[in-house]
Amino acid sequence: VEPNATIREIRLMFHKLYPRWYPARQSIKLDPKGKSLRDEEILQHLPVGTTATLYFKDLGPQIGWTTVFLIEYTGPLFIYFLFYFRMPFVYGLDERFTSSPHPVVNLACICHSFHYIKRLIETVFVHRFSHGTMPLRNIVKNCLYYWGFAAWLAYYINHPLYTPPSYGKKQINFAVIMFLLCEAGNFSIHVALSDLRRNGSKTRKIPYPTKNPFTWLFFFVSCPNYTYEVGTWISFTVMTQCVPVGLFTLLCFIQMTIWAKDKHCTYLREFKDYPSLRMPIIPFLL
Amino acid sequence: MAASGSGSSRADNGYGSQQPRRRKGPGALATAYLVIYNVVMTAGWLVIAVGLVRAYLAKGSYHSLYYSIEKPLKFFQTGALLEEYLLIAKYLPGIVPSSVVLTAFQVMSRVFLTWAVTHSVKEVQNEDSVLLFVVAWTITEIIRYSFYTFSLLNHLPYLIKWARYTLFIVLYPMGVSGELLTIYAALPFVRQSGLYSISLPNKYNFSFDYYTFLILVMISYIPIFPQLYFHMLHQRRKVLSHTEEHKKSE
Numbered sequence: 001v002e003p004n005a006t007i008r009e010i011r012l013m014f015h016k017l018y019p020r021w022y023p024a025r026q027s028i029k030l031d032p033k034g035k036s037l038r039d040e041e042i043l044q045h046l047p048v049g050t051t052a053t054l055y056f057k058d059l060g061p062q063i064g065w066t067t068v069f070l071i072e073y074t075g076p077l078f079i080y081f082l083f084y085f086r087m088p089f090v091y092g093l094d095e096r097f098t099s100s101p102h103p104v105v106n107l108a109c110i111c112h113s114f115h116y117i118k119r120l121i122e123t124v125f126v127h128r129f130s131h132g133t134m135p136l137r138n139i140v141k142n143c144l145y146y147w148g149f150a151a152w153l154a155y156y157i158n159h160p161l162y163t164p165p166s167y168g169k170k171q172i173n174f175a176v177i178m179f180l181l182c183e184a185g186n187f188s189i190h191v192a193l194s195d196l197r198r199n200g201s202k203t204r205k206i207p208y209p210t211k212n213p214f215t216w217l218f219f220f221v222s223c224p225n226y227t228y229e230v231g232t233w234i235s236f237t238v239m240t241q242c243v244p245v246g247l248f249t250l251l252c253f254i255q256m257t258i259w260a261k262d263k264h265c266t267y268l269r270e271f272k273d274y275p276s277l278r279m280p281i282i283p284f285l286l
Numbered sequence: 287m288a289a290s291g292s293g294s295s296r297a298d299n300g301y302g303s304q305q306p307r308r309r310k311g312p313g314a315l316a317t318a319y320l321v322i323y324n325v326v327m328t329a330g331w332l333v334i335a336v337g338l339v340r341a342y343l344a345k346g347s348y349h350s351l352y353y354s355i356e357k358p359l360k361f362f363q364t365g366a367l368l369e370e371y372l373l374i375a376k377y378l379p380g381i382v383p384s385s386v387v388l389t390a391f392q393v394m395s396r397v398f399l400t401w402a403v404t405h406s407v408k409e410v411q412n413e414d415s416v417l418l419f420v421v422a423w424t425i426t427e428i429i430r431y432s433f434y435t436f437s438l439l440n441h442l443p444y445l446i447k448w449a450r451y452t453l454f455i456v457l458y459p460m461g462v463s464g465e466l467l468t469i470y471a472a473l474p475f476v477r478q479s480g481l482y483s484i485s486l487p488n489k490y491n492f493s494f495d496y497y498t499f500l501i502l503v504m505i506s507y508i509p510i511f512p513q514l515y516f517h518m519l520h521q522r523r524k525v526l527s528h529t530e531e532h533k534k535s536e
Contacts, residue, residue: 161487243492 419464
C-alpha cells in the first residue's frame with residue numbers, strides 16, 4: 001500500500017480481497033476501541049510508523065440513507081389513506097368507504113400528506129448526507145416507529161366517532177397557518193443547510209441566517225429545522241385535537257432534542273468561534 | 287418480573303466499591319448514605335416478612351395475608367423507584383448501562399403490579415397468587431438489600447452472595463407465576479368495571495382499553511422473562527466461579 005493512499009482506496013482494496021465486505025460495511029480503525037477512520041484520511045498523515053496496523057470491523061449489512069428515507073416516508077403517506085378512505089378492514093364493514101362530515105378531517109389528510117410528500121421531495125432533491133449508509137436493522141426499527149404511529153393517529157382522526165376541536169374554526173385556522181409557516185421554515189432551513197455543501201464536500205460549516213426570514217432562527221438556535229418540525233407537529237395536534245398526535249409530537253420532540261443537543265455539541269467542539277447566543281433547539285431555553 | 291436479580295450486573299460487590307478497573311468507589315459520605323438506605327430497605331422488607339409470618343400464625347391459614355402487609359409493601363416497593371431514579375441519573379456509581387434497563391423493567395413491573403393491579407382491583411387481593419409473588423419479592427429483596435449493605439461495608443459473607451445468585455432460580459419463576467396469575471385473575475373485573483379505560487367519542491379523540499393492555503402485558507412476559515432469567519444464570523456462573531478462583535489462589 002502506498003503511503004499516500006487514502007482510506008477510501010484501502011477500503012476498495014480490501015473489498016477486492018473480500019468481496020463480501022463492500023466499502024460501506026467496513027469500519028477501519030487505528031485502535032480496536034477507537035473511532036472509525038474517514039474515507040478522506042491519508043495514510044501517511046495518520047499517527048503510524050513505517051508499518052501500520054489497521055483494525056477492521058464489520059458494520060453489518062448497510063442500506064443507503066436515501067433509500068431508508070424513501071421507504072420510511074412513503075409508508076405513512078399511504079397508510080394514512082387507508083384510514084382516510086375507510087377501508088373495510090379498518091372501521092368495520094358498515095363504515096366502509098364512507099366519509100367524515102367534518103371538514104377538519106379532510107384538512108388533516110391534506111396536511112399530513114403534504115408533510116410527507118414534502119419530506120420525500122427533500123430526500124430526493126435537497127438533502128446531502130454526510131454518511132452514505134446506515135445499518136440495515138435500523139430500517140426495521142424506524143419503519144415500525146413511523147408507520148406504526150401514522151396508523152395509530154390516522155385511526156383516531158378518521159374514526160366515525162371523531163370529535164372536532166373544541167374551539168372550532170378559530171382553532172383549526174390558527175393551526176393551519178402555524179402548520180404552513182413551520183413547513184415553510186423547515187424547508188428553508190433544509191435548503192440553507194444543503195447550500196452549505198453545494199460542491200459535494202463533506203466538511204462541516206457553520207450555518208448562518210440568509211436573506212430568507214425563516215432562516216433568521218439561526219441567530220437563536222443550532223438546529224432550526226428541528227424547531228420548525230416540532231412546530232409543525234404541535235400545529236397538527238392543535239388542528240386535530242387528538243391525544244395520539246400529541247403523544248407522537250412529544251416523542252418527536254424528545255428525539256429531536258437529543259439530536260439537536262448532539263449537533264450543538266459537535267459544532268461547539270469543531271468551531272472555536274461558534275455563536276454563543278445559540279441554543280440547540282429552543283431559543284434561550286433548550 | 288420478580289425474584290432476586292434487579293441490578294445484577296452491578297458487579298460482585300454492589301456499588302462498585304471494589305471494582306478493579308475504571309470507576310472509583312463512592313466517597314465516604316455517599317457510602318454512608320447508601321449503607322443507611324440499604325439497611326432501611328432491608329429492615330423494611332424484614333418488617334413485611336415478619337408481618338406475613340405473624341398474620342399466618344394468627345389466622346392459621348395463608349389466605350388474605352395481603353391486608354396485613356399492604357401498607358409497608360406499597361411503601362417499600364415504591365421506594366425502589368427512587369433507587370431506580372438514582373441509578374438512571376447516575377448518582378449511583380459503577381453501574382453498567384445495560385443493567386439500568388433491566389432493573390428499570392423489574393421495578394416498573396413490580397410497581398405496576400403493586401398499584402395498577404393489586405391495589406386497583408380490590409377483588410384480587412384475596413387471591414393466593416398475590417401471596418405467591420409477595421413472598422418471592424420479600425425473600426429476594428431482603429437478600430438483595432443485605433447484599434448491598436455488606437458489600438458497601440466490604441464485609442460480604444459468602445452465604446449472602448451465594449443466596450443472592452442462587453435462590454433466584456426458584457424465586458424468580460415463583461414471583462412471575464404469582465404476577466401472571468394475579469393479572470389473569472383481575473381481567474374479568476377490569477372488563478366488568480371498565481377500569482382505567484376510556485372509549486370514543488370524547489373530545490380528546492383517544493381510547494384506551496385497560497383489559498387489552500393487561501393482556502399485552504402478560505404476553506410481554508414471554509420474551510422478557512427468559513432474557514432476565516438467563517442473564518441472571520450467566521451472572522451466577524461468572525460471580526460464583528470467580529469466587530472459587532479467588533479461594534483457590536489463596
